[in-house]
Amino acid sequence: MNRRTALGLGTVATAGTVLGAASPAAAAPATAGRGVAGPAPATPRQAAHRVTTSYQGESAHAGGNWQAYVSVVDPAGPLLVPVADEPDRRIEAYSVNKIAVAVAVLDKVDRGLLTLDQRIEVTEAIVVPGGDGIFSLDGAYPSSVTLGHVLANLLTVSDDTAVRLCGSVCPAAELNEILRGKGFPNTQVQPVANPYRFFLGTSTPRETHDLLRALVAGTLLAPTSTALVLRLLRAPVAYTDGVRRVMSSAERARVATKAGWFADARHEAGVIFDKAGAPVLTYALFADGQAGADNFGATHPAVAARARMGRHFLAAVDNLVGTGLVHRPAVQRPSNGG
Structure with missing residues (x-):
C-alpha cells in the first residue's frame, strides 16, 4: 500500500x-x-x-x-x-528535467550570452554510447551542430548526448544557479567531477x-x-x-x-x-x-x-x-x- x-x-x-x-x-x-x-x-x-x-x-x-x-x-x-x-516529494525527474535544462540554456540566450545559431563541436567522446536520440546513431564524428539543433533534439526525441552538449555551454553549477534564481530550488541537476557534465537530477x-x-x-x-x-x-x-x-x-x-x-x-x-x-x-x-x-x-x-x-x-x-x-x-x- x-x-x-x-x-x-x-x-x-x-x-x-x-x-x-x-x-x-x-x-x-x-x-x-x-x-x-x-x-x-x-x-x-x-x-x-x-x-x-x-x-x-x-x-x-x-x-x-x-x-x-x-x-x-x-x-x-x-x-x-x-x-x-x-506533490512536494523530491524525486529523480530523469528526462522530464530536460525542460529545466533547456530553460537554463535559453536564459543565457535571452541575456545575449549564447545564440541559437552558434556551433557546438560534437566529438566521439561526448556522444553517449547507445543513448536515446539520434547522435549515438550517427557514427560520423567529429562534427558540429547549432545550439538550436541541440535543443530540438533535447526536447523532441529526448537525446541523451544533447544533455552533454547543453552542459558544454551551461555547466552544472551555473545551470542550478539559474534555476534557483527563477524559484526552483528542488529542480536541480546533479553535478559530477566534470563541471560540464551532470546527471539530470531532481524535482x-x-x-x-x-x-x-x-x-x-x-x-x-x-x-x-x-x-x-x-x-x-x-x-x-x-x-x-x-x-x-x-x-x-x-x-x-x-x-x-x-x-x-x-x-x-x-x-x-x-x-x-x-x-x-x-x-x-x-x-x-x-x-x-x-x-x-x-x-x-x-x-x-x-x-x-x-x-x-x-x-x-x-x-x-x-x-x-x-x-x-x-x-x-x-x-x-x-x-x-x-
Whole structure:
C-alpha cells in the first residue's frame, strides 16, 4: 500500500483549501473510474472532478508508486487542483528535467550570452554510447551542430548526448544557479567531477508543474524562447507513447509534453491547451515501481495508464476556455520530399 492509497487521494483544492474528497482509489475495483464516461464537463469544477476520477482509477490499476500534481484553470476564480499526490516529494525527474535544462540554456540566450545559431563541436567522446536520440546513431564524428539543433533534439526525441552538449555551454553549477534564481530550488541537476557534465537530477511534482505554468505565462523566458520550447514540446515528433498516444494529430498539437524514463521510473509532465491555444490543464505525473522495468514502450503499465489519463484529461477540458497567453501551435505537415 503506497501513501496515496493509505491517505485517500481525490481532493479538489483551490488556493490551498480542500473543497471535497472522493473515495480512496484502492476502495474501488480495478476498472472503476477508468472509463470516465458521460457528457463532456461544462465547468472547470466538473472537469477537475473528471481528472481526479481518471487519475485515481488509472494509477491504482497500474500499481506501483505515484507522485503527481495536476491543475485546471478557472477563469472565474483560483486555479483548481484535482490531483495533489505527494506533490512536494523530491524525486529523480530523469528526462522530464530536460525542460529545466533547456530553460537554463535559453536564459543565457535571452541575456545575449549564447545564440541559437552558434556551433557546438560534437566529438566521439561526448556522444553517449547507445543513448536515446539520434547522435549515438550517427557514427560520423567529429562534427558540429547549432545550439538550436541541440535543443530540438533535447526536447523532441529526448537525446541523451544533447544533455552533454547543453552542459558544454551551461555547466552544472551555473545551470542550478539559474534555476534557483527563477524559484526552483528542488529542480536541480546533479553535478559530477566534470563541471560540464551532470546527471539530470531532481524535482518535485509541484515544482515541475509550476515551471510549466511559468513557461506558458511568459514569465520564465523571453517570448521567442518561450515559443521555441512550446513548439518543440508540441511537435509531432515529440513524445507520443504517453498522454498524447490516443489522440489525433490535431489533438496532439494541443499538448506540450515531456517524458522521462530510467530504470523502473516512467514520468511525464506537460500542458494541455484549449482550442484557441490558451493553457487549460497542467500535469506532472511521476511513477515508479510498476512491473516491466525493462519495458520502455507504450505497453508499460504506467505509460499505458498515462495514455488513458491523457484521453480523459483532454475530454474533461475540451469545452473549457483557458486563461493567460495564447500559444497557437505551429503548422507542421508531412512532406513527400521534393
